[in-house]
Amino acid sequence: MLYLIGIGLSDPEDVTVRGLELIRSSARVFLDAYTSILSVGKDRLEEFYGRPVELADRDLVEQGDVILAAAQSADVSFLVVGDPLGATTHADLAMRARQRGVAYRVVHNASVLTAVASCGLQLYTFGETVSVPFWDAVSRPSSFLDKLLGNWERNLHTLCLLDIRVREPTMESLLRGRPEFEPPRFMSCSVAAEQLLALLAEVSAAEDNADLLADSDAAELRNRLNRRKQLPPPERLLTVGLARLGSPDERIAACSLADMASRDLGPPLHSLVVPAPRLHPVEAEFLRQFADTEADAALVDASAAER
Amino acid sequence: MLYLIGIGLSDPEDVTVRGLELIRSSARVFLDAYTSILSVGKDRLEEFYGRPVELADRDLVEQGDVILAAAQSADVSFLVVGDPLGATTHADLAMRARQRGVAYRVVHNASVLTAVASCGLQLYTFGETVSVPFWDAVSRPSSFLDKLLGNWERNLHTLCLLDIRVREPTMESLLRGRPEFEPPRFMSCSVAAEQLLALLAEVSAAEDNADLLADSDAAELRNRLNRRKQLPPPERLLTVGLARLGSPDERIAACSLADMASRDLGPPLHSLVVPAPRLHPVEAEFLRQFADTEADAALVDASAAER
Numbered sequence: 001m002l003y004l005i006g007i008g009l010s011d012p013e014d015v016t017v018r019g020l021e022l023i024r025s026s027a028r029v030f031l032d033a034y035t036s037i038l039s040v041g042k043d044r045l046e047e048f049y050g051r052p053v054e055l056a057d058r059d060l061v062e063q064g065d066v067i068l069a070a071a072q073s074a075d076v077s078f079l080v081v082g083d084p085l086g087a088t089t090h091a092d093l094a095m096r097a098r099q100r101g102v103a104y105r106v107v108h109n110a111s112v113l114t115a116v117a118s119c120g121l122q123l124y125t126f127g128e129t130v131s132v133p134f135w136d137a138v139s140r141p142s143s144f145l146d147k148l149l150g151n152w153e154r155n156l157h158t159l160c161l162l163d164i165r166v167r168e169p170t171m172e173s174l175l176r177g178r179p180e181f182e183p184p185r186f187m188s189c190s191v192a193a194e195q196l197l198a199l200l201a202e203v204s205a206a207e208d209n210a211d212l213l214a215d216s217d218a219a220e221l222r223n224r225l226n227r228r229k230q231l232p233p234p235e236r237l238l239t240v241g242l243a244r245l246g247s248p249d250e251r252i253a254a255c256s257l258a259d260m261a262s263r264d265l266g267p268p269l270h271s272l273v274v275p276a277p278r279l280h281p282v283e284a285e286f287l288r289q290f291a292d293t294e295a296d297a298a299l300v301d302a303s304a305a306e307r
Numbered sequence: 308m309l310y311l312i313g314i315g316l317s318d319p320e321d322v323t324v325r326g327l328e329l330i331r332s333s334a335r336v337f338l339d340a341y342t343s344i345l346s347v348g349k350d351r352l353e354e355f356y357g358r359p360v361e362l363a364d365r366d367l368v369e370q371g372d373v374i375l376a377a378a379q380s381a382d383v384s385f386l387v388v389g390d391p392l393g394a395t396t397h398a399d400l401a402m403r404a405r406q407r408g409v410a411y412r413v414v415h416n417a418s419v420l421t422a423v424a425s426c427g428l429q430l431y432t433f434g435e436t437v438s439v440p441f442w443d444a445v446s447r448p449s450s451f452l453d454k455l456l457g458n459w460e461r462n463l464h465t466l467c468l469l470d471i472r473v474r475e476p477t478m479e480s481l482l483r484g485r486p487e488f489e490p491p492r493f494m495s496c497s498v499a500a501e502q503l504l505a506l507l508a509e510v511s512a513a514e515d516n517a518d519l520l521a522d523s524d525a526a527e528l529r530n531r532l533n534r535r536k537q538l539p540p541p542e543r544l545l546t547v548g549l550a551r552l553g554s555p556d557e558r559i560a561a562c563s564l565a566d567m568a569s570r571d572l573g574p575p576l577h578s579l580v581v582p583a584p585r586l587h588p589v590e591a592e593f594l595r596q597f598a599d600t601e602a603d604a605a606l607v608d609a610s611a612a613e614r
Contacts, residue, residue, distance in 0.1 A: 009415060013325035016315060016416075020324060083417060085424035091593050095427075098596060106425055108316060108417030108553045109323075110390060113430060115415045117392035120402075123420060124438070128463055129431050154457060156435055246415045286398050289405060 002071040002097045004084035006109025010247035012040060012048035019107045023049050027074035030056040030067055032081070032090070034166050045079075053079070061089055068093075071102045083111040112271055115245045116159050119252050120286025121275055126159055127151030132192045132272070134163045134185065142199050148274055149227045160272040162187035186268030189241035189253075193260035193272065203228050234258040238299050240273040240287065241265050252290040254300055279303045309378040309404045311391035313416025317554035319347060319355035326414045330356050334381035337363040337374055339388065339397070341473050352386075360386070368396055375400075378409045390418040419578055422552045423466050426559050427593025428582055433466055434458030439499045439579070441470045441492065449506050455581055456534045467579040469494035493575035496548035496560075500567035500579065510535050541565040545606050547580040547594065548572050559597040561607055586610045 003022045008014025015023070023029055031042065033055040046053050056078070060066055070076045078084075078093065084106050085091050097104045117123050128151060130144040144160065151158045165185040173180035206221055231237055237257040243265035244250050251265050260272070279287070284304030291297040310329045315321025322330070330336055338349065340362040353360050363385070367373055377383045385391075385400065391413050392398050404411045424430050435458060437451040451467065458465045472492040480487035513528055538544055544564040550572035551557050558572050567579070586594070591611030598604040 006417065008323060011325065013328070014323050014415075016321050016323050017327060018318065018320035021320070083421040083424065085427075086421065086430055088429060088589055091424070091427055091429075092589060095589075095593050095596075106422075106553070108321075108422045108425075110313065110415030110417060111421040111430075113421050114390040114393065114418040115413075117390065117398070118413055118415075120392075120398055122395060122398075123393055123418075124436050126435070128434055128461070131431070150461060154435070246413070282395060282399060282402075286402050289402075 001075050002067070002094075002102055002104040003075065003077045003107060004090060004094060004104060005077050005079050005107040006083045006111070007045075007079050007081060008109045009082065009112065009115055009245055010040070012045055014110065014246065015049075016107060016109060019109065020049070022075070022107065023051060023077045023079070025075060026051070026077040028054065028070050029077045029079065030054050030060075031079045032056055032061060032087075034058045034061075058089075061093060068097055068100055068102055071097065071104075072100065083108050083113075086111055086113070110246060112161070112242075112245055112269075113159065116242060116271065116273060118245060118250070119240050119242060119254070119273060119290060121157050121240070121273065121283050122280065125156055125276060125280075127154060127156030129159045129161060131161045132163060132187065132195065134165065134187060134191075135195055140199075145196070145199055146224075146227075149230065152230060152274070152277060153227075155276040155278055157276050158274045160192060160274065162189070162192050162270050162272060164269070187270065188268070189239075189243070189265050189270045189272045190261050190263055192270075193239065193257055193263075196257060197234055197261055200228060200231070200234065236299065236302075238275050238303050240275060240290065242271045242273065243267070244269065245271070253292060253296075254287050254290040255292070255296045256299055259296075275303060277303065308382050309374070309401075309409055309411040310382065310384045310414060311397060311401060311411060312384050312386050312414040313390045313418070314352075314386050314388060315416045316389065316419065316422055316552055317347070319352055321417065321553065323414060323416060326416065327356065329382070329414065330358060330384045330386070332382060333358070333384040335361065335377050336384045336386065337361050337367075338386045339363055339368060339394075341365045341368075365396075368400060375404055375407055375409055378404065378411075379407065390415055390420075393418055393420070417553060419468070419549075419552060419576075420466065423549060423578065423580060425552060425557070426547050426549060426561070426580060426597060428464050428547070428580065428590050429587065432463055432583060432587075434461060434463030436466045436468060438468045439470060439494065439502065441472065441494060441498075442502055447506075452503070452506055453531075453534075456537065459537060459581070459584060460534075462583040462585055464583050465581045467499060467581065469496070469499050469577050469579060471576070494577065495575070496546075496550070496572050496577045496579045497568050497570055499577075500546065500564055500570075503564060504541055504568055507535060507538070507541065543606065543609075545582055545610050547582060547597065549578045549580065550574070551576065552578070560599060560603075561594050561597040562599070562603045563606055566603075582610060584610065 005019045029051050031053050042053050094104045130147045133141050148158045168182045169179050234257040239257045239260045241253045288300045291300050312326045336358050338360050401411045437454045440448050455465045475489045476486050541564040546564045546567045548560045595607045
């Protein structure tokens with residue numbers, strides 16, 4: 001039997017009682033070590049579980065043979081931070097288990113997708129979740145802005161999941177053919193805010209040069225600009241930063257997008273929320289406790305008042 | 308200190324290790340007994356926790372005085388099925404705690420909002436969640452259909468949370484002024500499907516009588532009809548029923564809306580999903596395992612093929 005066990009958001013004690021029992025009675029215990037990451041290391045997990053934990057990288061999970069072969073003859077636990085089927089890769093693992101005649105069972109747990117309610121915004125008024133990827137020299141994906149605007153137009157909140165890069169091979173090691181890894185990187189709310197600011201600025205700058213574009217490109221640009229203009233300027237666009245949700249040193253901050261780019265919310269993991277333009281009064285009242293300054297509080301109040 | 312503790316989806320063992328420790332060290336333990344319900348009773352919880360559990364009805368929670376007074380001088384646990392801040396009422400309790408100078412802390416857990424991924428649909432492509440309320444002689448709310456169509460147009464899945472009526476006073480007891488309660492009622496997937504079918508049929512019937520309506524009503528009706536026409540007929544509209552998610556006798560069924568109205572998925576709790584019109588191939592492949600008949604499987608395949 002293959003148990004897909006969610007281990008929650010931050011500490012070893014976040015596993016469920018059922019999950020812990022299954023881990024302790026499994027022949028082997030694997031930990032997904034690349035789609036997400038706990039704020040604690042493997043050592044603390046092993047100590048708490050009283051079992052050795054094998055780190056599973058992308059190759060091991062996506063090929064799946066080691067895990068599935070083990071699960072064919074014994075109970076195997078595959079541990080996932082958050083809830084187990086949040087990432088497509090794990091649905092894929094469950095599917096391949098089934099194809100090989102290995103039964104699987106899911107043990108659910110908390111996920112950032114619901115823990116985000118800690119900021120006081122109602123889960124029922126969140127729209128589509130978006131992912132904000134790290135930009136680099138060759139790639140600056142921006143489709144998350146279009147999805148965010150789609151939610152905004154319908155007065156829905158947007159949860160932005162921020163990029164995580166774990167076990168990325170270095171360029172040198174790829175050339176040498178012997179894998180060495182970059183240190184793990186986690187996008188902070190300030191970096192996400194910077195990318196969003198850059199994107200909004202770029203679209204504005206492009207407007208000035210629209211005459212130079214082919215007609216079809218210009219039409220698309222005008223369309224994006226018109227949608228973008230619904231957003232208030234960055235100094236008046238409310239955002240909520242969430243850091244280390246569910247842990248004792250959880251930190252939540254409500255401030256403008258412009259300010260978020262320079263807020264330090266401490267160590268990972270971070271998530272960013274762009275609330276709907278008009279908040280329910282209860283949402284605004286709850287969110288206000290996370291406003292650090294008078295200006296932040298005024299911004300929250302304005303979102304409620306515009307209802 | 309007030310601990311808002313999620314106890315997960317179905318069994319006593321679904322509490323987290325941290326949650327269990329806090330419950331056992333609390334002076335009093337309250338259980339939210341009206342926004343949701345575990346499939347097990349208070350007795351099994353008390354046995355498992357080794358602590359007496361006090362049922363908190365809506366009045367007790369919304370006034371909050373008993374709970375907050377207790378939390379002012381000692382540790383108090385307030386238990387909520389699923390994740391603690393999913394329902395507005397609990398955000399309200401946390402806010403009033405804070406106003407009275409009582410610190411609160413949230414212990415997260417699994418929620419149907421993420422456990423729904425067990426059917427294989429990706430959480431990132433769910434739109435706004437909707438609630439389907441029981442209809443009665445005086446009220447037939449239908450706004451959930453408009454939200455569902457909004458998701459459908461954007462190729463997003465819709466999770467429909469189905470109504471729960473716990474501790475509803477009987478009409479007779481209201482007249483006598485002494486509260487007696489109706490037996491708890493839980494909406495099944497088949498009842499939700501019936502209401503949805505009725506709603507779609509009503510809109511069609513109304514079309515024939517549009518000439519009789521005032522101009523403004525007729526315009527609104529035409530608008531609703533046009534949006535509704537995007538949906539395939541009920542025999543070809545794929546739906547997914549989910550029953551007792553996370554428990555050992557979990558049941559998931561993928562079939563047409565027309566068929567769902569006569570499927571018996573067993574005891575509560577149920578949730579219904581209307582998948583987006585075009586599924587990712589991995590989603591369709593996963594979902595196919597929950598198709599009971601050839602016709603069901605063909606319907607799932609068609610959703611993938613239309614991509």
